[in-house]
Amino acid sequence: xxxxxxxxxxxxxxxxxxxxxxxxxxxxxxxxxxxxxxxxxxxxxxxxxxxxxxxxxxxxxxxxxxxxxxxxxxxxxxxxxxxxxxxxxxxxxxxxxxxxxxxxxxxxxxxxxxxxxxxxxxxxxxxxxxxxxxxxxxxxxx
Amino acid sequence: xxxxxxxxxxxxxxxxxxxxxxxxxxxxxxxxxxxxxxxxxxxxxxxxxxxxxxxxxxxxxxxxxxxxxxxxxxxxxxxxxxxxxxxxxxxxxxxxxxxxxxxxxxxxxxxxxxxxxxxxxxxxxxxxxxxxxxxxxxxxxx
Numbered sequence: 667x668x669x670x671x672x673x674x675x676x677x678x679x680x681x682x683x684x685x686x687x688x689x690x691x692x693x694x695x696x697x698x699x700x701x702x703x704x705x706x707x708x709x710x711x712x713x714x715x716x717x718x719x720x721x722x723x724x725x726x727x728x729x730x731x732x733x734x735x736x737x738x739x740x741x742x743x744x745x746x747x748x749x750x751x752x753x754x755x756x757x758x759x760x761x762x763x764x765x766x767x768x769x770x771x772x773x774x775x776x777x778x779x780x781x782x783x784x785x786x787x788x789x790x791x792x793x794x795x796x797x798x799x800x801x802x803x804x805x806x807x808x
Numbered sequence: 809x810x811x812x813x814x815x816x817x818x819x820x821x822x823x824x825x826x827x828x829x830x831x832x833x834x835x836x837x838x839x840x841x842x843x844x845x846x847x848x849x850x851x852x853x854x855x856x857x858x859x860x861x862x863x864x865x866x867x868x869x870x871x872x873x874x875x876x877x878x879x880x881x882x883x884x885x886x887x888x889x890x891x892x893x894x895x896x897x898x899x900x901x902x903x904x905x906x907x908x909x910x911x912x913x914x915x916x917x918x919x920x921x922x923x924x925x926x927x928x929x930x931x932x933x934x935x936x937x938x939x940x941x942x943x944x945x946x947x948x949x950x
Contacts, residue, residue, distance in 0.1 A: 755826035
């Protein structure tokens with residue numbers, strides 16, 4: 667199901683989160699990180715000719731939160747990452763395995779797994795293909 | 809259930825989205841927009857003394873995507889909003905009613921409801937208390 671059809675099919679009585687959008691420069695590099703690296707699926711790719719922009723909708727399953735990656739065809743200016751945009755977070759069952767995989771792909775690990783506050787799950791930070799901070803959180807115990 | 813306990817309780821075998829984090833300057837102003845204006849609930853407020861930062865976790869229901877608002881106690885630098893961070897999207901059953909309410913609260917409506925591509929649901933854009941773009945999408949038909 668594509669993203670537009672999913673929105674229409676919701677026909678909802680309560681508000682809900684839909685997606686977070688980030689601008690990316692290179693679609694192939696972004697897909698390599700999010701699809702090949704982190705295992706997200708590409709649910710929809712929309713070429714908006716009159717706005718000269720491509721929008722990609724990625725996620726782990728339909729309706730459980732989308733990441734929208736937006737690529738402006740004619741933009742050359744460098745993207746800012748901080749302050750302002752802080753990070754997005756993805757939970758993974760095996761944090762060390764995914765970090766090993768990403769590192770083998772050349773991804774920069776900016777912070778190794780650690781527990782920032784008492785009682786929290788271990789989390790690491792990596793940079794995506796455009797330099798956005800992404801938090802990876804361990805979501806399986808034992 | 810607080811955010812940390814929720815993460816531990818997941819004990820998941822599949823990866824999933826957890827949250828998107830934005831930096832905010834004024835917690836009261838941010839809560840006025842997201843809680844009073846948009847109806848999100850505050851699930852957790854964590855004061856991290858040693859990092860001198862407050863983290864707020866908001867959402868419509870536990871597990872259906874969180875927005876994390878991060879307030880650094882000692883930061884004064886203005887936050888950048890574009891390019892880089894693009895927007896987050898929230899679906900609402902009645903787009904015109906929520907826009908009327910937000911406008912009455914003094915929120916800036918940057919784009920009135922329109923359909924950007926054929927087959928898409930009507931969407932508007934507003935600015936939150938820190939100037940971040942937020943897309944509001946109609947998710948009830950008729």
